Amino acid sequence: MARKVGTSLVKARLAIMEPPAAVGAKPGGKLATVAFQFNPGTLALAKSTEWRRKPSRMADQASLPEFVGSGPRTLSVEVFLDATATHDNSVEEGVEKLMTACVPTQKSIQRKKPASPWVRFEWGTARSVSFDGVVSNLSVAYALFDVDGKPLRATCSVSIEEAGVGKPGQNPTSGSREARRTHRVVVGDSLPQLAWREYGDATAWRVIAEANDIDDPMVLMxxxxxxxxxxQSSEPVR
Structure with a gap:
């Protein structure tokens, strides 16, 4: 689905992070941040499901579909670079920074498990379009050039495929202590408030604090x- 986005004073950005060192782990440290010169006008978010259907021998009937699974979210966004609006001589540096999200990192090569960085599109408090993923496609169209051939404007089309998933058989409502999801902190958030929204019990904030090594539940960044x-609903909160 495509959503038209209005003008915002908050600038969008793309965080490029070291890929996880192990399956199920969080991404590593931030390698770079691509700040958008201009906020995108449109964001395209998609999610697919897969169904299996056996052919029916009856010509006028169709067999019932069998649900196979749900695919990852995918986000398509355009990054517009314009060197004429800045003091840069070319947009090539910005394009090269985006290209780093498509090649294995040095640390992953050293671990003998080559992997490209994970990325996350960030724009204010937006949550549905902000998730850990990998770049599945990047295309660049140059539109303006200097007299010496340097590209001055570029439109970069980026497709991000969701990669941050939990361990098999676990989800936030499975009742397992190990199941988890993520929450991005906004101004005014506190752990008791978050615990009330998630568990219906503000005193359960210690569970979140322990998972994130937080000392002060009232001070969040x-x-x-x-x-x-x-x-687990039957587990007492200490």
């Missing part, structure tokens, strides 16, 4: 991403 473990 806006923009930080917190792990929110699921807890």
């Amino acid at each position: 806006p923009g930080a991403e917190l792990l929110v473990p699921a807890i």
Whole structure:
């Protein structure tokens, strides 16, 4: 689905992060941040499902579909670069920074498990379009050139495929202490408030604090991403 986005004073950005060192782990440190010169006018978010259907021998009937699984979210966004609006001589540096999201990192090569970085599109408090993923496609169209051939304007089309998934058989409502989801902190958030929204019990904030090594439940950094473990309904909160 495509959503038209209005003008915002908050600038969008693309965080490029070291890929996880192990399956199920969080992405590593931030390698680079691509700040958008201009906020995107349109974001395209898609999610697919897969169904299996056996052919029916009856010509006028169709067999019932069998649900196979749900595919990852995909986000398509355009990054417009314009060197004429800045003091840069070319847009090539910005394009090269985006290209780093498509090649294996040095650390992953050293671990003998080559993997390209994980990325996350970030724009204010937007949550549906902000998730850990990998770049599945990047295309660049140059539109303006200097007299010496340097590209001055470029439109970069980026497709991000969701990669941050939990361990098999686990989800935030499975009742397992190990199941978890993430929450991005906004201004005014506190752990008791988050615990009330997630568990219906504000005193359960210690569960989130322990999962994120937080000492003060009332002081949270806006923009930080917190792990929110699921807890069994029968488990007493200490």
